[in-house]
Amino acid sequence: MNLTALSIIASLFDLPGPIEQIEPYGSGHIHDTFRVSTGASDTILQRVNTQVFRQPEQVMENITRVLEHARTKILAEGGDAARETLRLVPARDGAVFVRDEQGGFWRMFHFIAGTRVFDSAPNLHAVYQAAYAFGRFQQRMADLPGSRLHETIPNFHHTRLRLEAFQAAVRDDPQCRAAGACAEIEILLRREPDAAVVVDLLEQRRLPERVTHNDTKINNVLFDATGQKALAVIDLDTVMPGSVLYDFGDMVRTGAVRGAEDEPDLSAVDFDPGLFTQLARGYVHAVRELITPAESELLAFSAKLITYEQALRFLGDYLSGDVYYKIHRPQHNLERARTQIKLMTQMEEQMGLLEAIVVRCLNEKTP
Numbered sequence: 001m002n003l004t005a006l007s008i009i010a011s012l013f014d015l016p017g018p019i020e021q022i023e024p025y026g027s028g029h030i031h032d033t034f035r036v037s038t039g040a041s042d043t044i045l046q047r048v049n050t051q052v053f054r055q056p057e058q059v060m061e062n063i064t065r066v067l068e069h070a071r072t073k074i075l076a077e078g079g080d081a082a083r084e085t086l087r088l089v090p091a092r093d094g095a096v097f098v099r100d101e102q103g104g105f106w107r108m109f110h111f112i113a114g115t116r117v118f119d120s121a122p123n124l125h126a127v128y129q130a131a132y133a134f135g136r137f138q139q140r141m142a143d144l145p146g147s148r149l150h151e152t153i154p155n156f157h158h159t160r161l162r163l164e165a166f167q168a169a170v171r172d173d174p175q176c177r178a179a180g181a182c183a184e185i186e187i188l189l190r191r192e193p194d195a196a197v198v199v200d201l202l203e204q205r206r207l208p209e210r211v212t213h214n215d216t217k218i219n220n221v222l223f224d225a226t227g228q229k230a231l232a233v234i235d236l237d238t239v240m241p242g243s244v245l246y247d248f249g250d251m252v253r254t255g256a257v258r259g260a261e262d263e264p265d266l267s268a269v270d271f272d273p274g275l276f277t278q279l280a281r282g283y284v285h286a287v288r289e290l291i292t293p294a295e296s297e298l299l300a301f302s303a304k305l306i307t308y309e310q311a312l313r314f315l316g317d318y319l320s321g322d323v324y325y326k327i328h329r330p331q332h333n334l335e336r337a338r339t340q341i342k343l344m345t346q347m348e349e350q351m352g353l354l355e356a357i358v359v360r361c362l363n364e365k366t367p
């Protein structure tokens with residue numbers, strides 16, 4: 001999309017000043033994100049991926065409620081609501097989104113200035129901070145008023161259905177890619193029993209349904225410019241009914257790791273129990289009063305589960321012809337799946353240790 005078209009869309013929002021510059025921003029896999037610089041403060045303009053979010057109005061309804069509640073909580077805690085949560089910039093007509101002539105769905109947030117994100121763990125302190133921020137978010141959403149949030153992507157973390165979709169992709173093999181990924185496919189199919197553990201307990205109501213973030217990648221936390229303090233949790237499109245196990249698991253998948261999610265050289269990718277310890281500490285310190293024994297017991301397992309699920313998703317997308325995740329090279333999704341498989345295997349090998357770390361964190365006093 002060219003700059004003129006982007007400027008026309010941006011000017012449909014209630015901008016803080018005249019547009020000076022528009023540039024692509026961030027490294028997300030789903031939306032198209034732009035930074036709109038104006039004479040006053042900046043904004044983030046996003047074209048929502050409506051292939052992924054089929055009912056974007058419902059996404060915005062959820063986000064509006066979640067942001068309103070987060071703001072109330074932050075103010076009550078004496079926090080800075082302009083920096084510790086996202087704020088929507090309304091359209092000139094008062095709506096929280098704009099539709100362009102091609103049906104594109106756009107929304108805008110105030111840019112939180114002087115912030116940065118980390119695509120992978122920078123150090124022990126930062127991952128503690130990120131985990132604490134996601135835990136706080138969880139804690140704040142525990143009393144979200146009103147009806148159940150919309151499921152913006154139905155069965156998003158339903159691992160058994162993710163496995164079924166993967167099995168279908170292997171069977172159909174529309175791009176004839178399965179033969180080149182036999183070893184990976186085999187490893188994932190062998191773990192079928194794991195796929196049912198959390199979904200079954202949720203269905204039996206032995207695990208509680210909560211309002212969860214569901215996309216707790218380490219780069220969905222904004223840090224201050226020093227990188228020392230986590231300020232705000234972002235990327236709220238998948239905030240919906242879920243389990244803390246999804247949030248903790250996805251945080252570990254991306255935060256307790258050395259190496260990038262798409263690192264082609266697997267020798268540069270490792271699961272790091274030291275980082276895991278800080279994530280567990282940060283999260284447990286924030287949600288200690290909230291989580292049940294059934295949830296605590298599965299925290300370590302959830303890391304492996306969500307990493308497994310992500311491997312199914314990446315490899316499934318590779319087999320299907322790269323229809324979901326943005327790719328930047330032909331085997332990108334295969335390479336992503338391989339890192340997840342390595343991490344999953346390392347987590348399995350160290351599961352006893354991870355469980356012991358979680359128990360230690362649960363017994364530790366909050367600093």
Ligand code: ADP
Binds near residue numbers: 030
């Ligand atoms: P995606 O779903 O594609 O990951 P995100 O909502 O996470 O999209 O946004 C992509 C990137 O844009 C983030 O990783 C972050 O760097 C940046 N970003 C998003 N919102 C803001 C904001 N309000 N202030 C500053 N940076 C932001």
Ligand code: GN1
Binds near residue numbers: 027029217220310
């Ligand atoms: C996507 O939007 P982003 O890049 O934060 C995806 C997550 C995956 C992640 C893998 C809505 O997250 O579920 O875990 O990529 N988001 C959606 O990197 O599918």
Ligand code: MG
Binds near residue numbers: 028029219220235
């Ligand atoms: Mg993101």
